[in-house]
Amino acid sequence: MLCRSSLMNCFQFLSNHRVPASSFWSTTKSGLVLQSVSNDVYRNLAVEDWIHDNMNLEDKHILFLWINNPAVVIGRHQNPWKECNLNLMREKGVCLARRRSGGGTVYHDQGNINFTFFTSKQKYDRMENLKLIIRALKRSRPHLNVEDTKRYDLMLDGKFKISGTAAKLGRTVAYHHCTLLCNADSHLIPIILKSPFQGIHSNATPSVPAMVKSLWDVDPTLSCQEIMDSVAGEYAVHHHTDINVKLIDPKDEDLFPGIRNKTKELQTWDWIYGKTPRFSVRTSFDVFHKQTYLEVKLNLDIKSGRIEACSIDVPDYFLPADMCVVLQNNLIGSRFCPNETTLLTSALLRTCPQDSDLHNNWSVLCEKIMSVM
Numbered sequence: 001m002l003c004r005s006s007l008m009n010c011f012q013f014l015s016n017h018r019v020p021a022s023s024f025w026s027t028t029k030s031g032l033v034l035q036s037v038s039n040d041v042y043r044n045l046a047v048e049d050w051i052h053d054n055m056n057l058e059d060k061h062i063l064f065l066w067i068n069n070p071a072v073v074i075g076r077h078q079n080p081w082k083e084c085n086l087n088l089m090r091e092k093g094v095c096l097a098r099r100r101s102g103g104g105t106v107y108h109d110q111g112n113i114n115f116t117f118f119t120s121k122q123k124y125d126r127m128e129n130l131k132l133i134i135r136a137l138k139r140s141r142p143h144l145n146v147e148d149t150k151r152y153d154l155m156l157d158g159k160f161k162i163s164g165t166a167a168k169l170g171r172t173v174a175y176h177h178c179t180l181l182c183n184a185d186s187h188l189i190p191i192i193l194k195s196p197f198q199g200i201h202s203n204a205t206p207s208v209p210a211m212v213k214s215l216w217d218v219d220p221t222l223s224c225q226e227i228m229d230s231v232a233g234e235y236a237v238h239h240h241t242d243i244n245v246k247l248i249d250p251k252d253e254d255l256f257p258g259i260r261n262k263t264k265e266l267q268t269w270d271w272i273y274g275k276t277p278r279f280s281v282r283t284s285f286d287v288f289h290k291q292t293y294l295e296v297k298l299n300l301d302i303k304s305g306r307i308e309a310c311s312i313d314v315p316d317y318f319l320p321a322d323m324c325v326v327l328q329n330n331l332i333g334s335r336f337c338p339n340e341t342t343l344l345t346s347a348l349l350r351t352c353p354q355d356s357d358l359h360n361n362w363s364v365l366c367e368k369i370m371s372v373m
Contacts, residue, residue, distance in 0.1 A: 103166030199283030
C-alpha cells in the first residue's frame with residue numbers, strides 16, 4: 001500500500017533520527033521513491049548528480065519526483081543563445097540551467113512534473129519508464145489518449161507533445177528523466193523556447209520543435225500531486241514492493257554529503273554558458289544616422305562562452321576606425337554576456353573625447369552588439 005508522510009512529519013523524523021547518509025541509503029530496500037520539497041532547479045538537478053555519483057544501484061532502483069519554479073533547462077551539449085529567448089527570460093526572471101544529460105531544451109514551471117528513473121546501467125530502459133507513466137495516467141484518467149513514440153516522447157491525442165526525455169549513462173549507474181506537462185504555461189512555452197537571435201552558426205545539439213499541450217487542457221480536474229501519487233503507485237506495483245514516498249530536502253548535507261558544492265557548480269556562469277560548444281555569430285544590423293540607415297556587420301567567434309575573435313565593420317564617419325579597433329580588442333576575451341559588455345563599453349566610453357554625437361553613436365552601436373547576447 002502506498003503511503004505518504006506529511007511534510008512536517010518528514011522533517012521531524014529527519015531532525016530526530018539523524019544518521020549518516022551511508023546508513024540511510026544502506027537501509028533502503030530495493031525500491032525507493034523520493035520527492036523534493038524544493039522548487040529550485042539547481043538544487044533538484046544537484047540531487048540527480050549526487051545519486052548518480054554516489055549510489056550503488058546494482059540491487060536498488062530509485063524514482064525521483066520534482067517540480068521547479070519557472071526555468072529553462074538546456075541539454076549538456078546545447079547552445080542557449082540558439083535554444084531560448086534569453087532577453088525574455090531575463091525580463092520575466094526565468095532561470096536558465098544546463099543539465100548533465102543530453103537531449104533538447106525544456107521549460108519547467110510548477111505545472112510541469114519531472115520524473116527521474118535511476119537504475120543500474122544494465123537495467124536502464126527508457127521505454128519501460130514511459131509505459132509506466134502511461135499506465136499511471138490511464139489508471140487515474142482512462143479517457144486520456146496518451147502514447148509513447150520512437151523518440152521516447154509522450155504524445156497527447158496523437159499530435160501534442162506532453163513529455164520530453166533525456167538520459168545519462170554512467171559506468172555502472174544510469175538515469176532517465178522526463179517532463180510531464182500537467183498545467184504548465186502552454187502559451188509561454190513556444191515564445192520562451194524560440195531564440196530571437198539571427199546569424200548564429202553552431203554544431204551544438206539542436207532541439208526539435210513540437211506543438212505542446214498540458215493535460216489540464218483536456219482534463220482541468222487533474223493536479224500535479226495526483227499524477228505524482230499515481231506514478232508512484234504504479235512504480236510500486238511494477239517493482240512488487242510497498243513504497244513510502246519520502247520527502248527530501250536537497251539542501252540536507254547529512255543526507256547528501258557534498259551536495260552544496262554540486263549545486264553551486266550548476267549555478268555558475270562557466271557551467272551554464274561556458275560549456276556551450278564553440279560557435280560563431282555572423283550578422284548585420286542597421287543604425288539610424290543623419291536621416292538614413294547604415295549597415296553594420298558583426299562577426300564574432302565564441303569559445304567557452306567568451307569572445308575569441310571580433311570584427312566590427314562600420315563606416316568611419318559613424319565611428320572612427322581607432323575607436324572601433326579599441327572596442328574590438330577589448331571585447332576579445334570577455335564573456336559573451338550583456339552585463340559584462342555593458343560594464344566594459346561604459347568604462348571605454350569614459351576614455352573617449354567629450355563629443356555628444358560620438359558618444360551617442362558609440363552607445364547605439366554597443367546596444368546593437370548587446371542585442372545579440
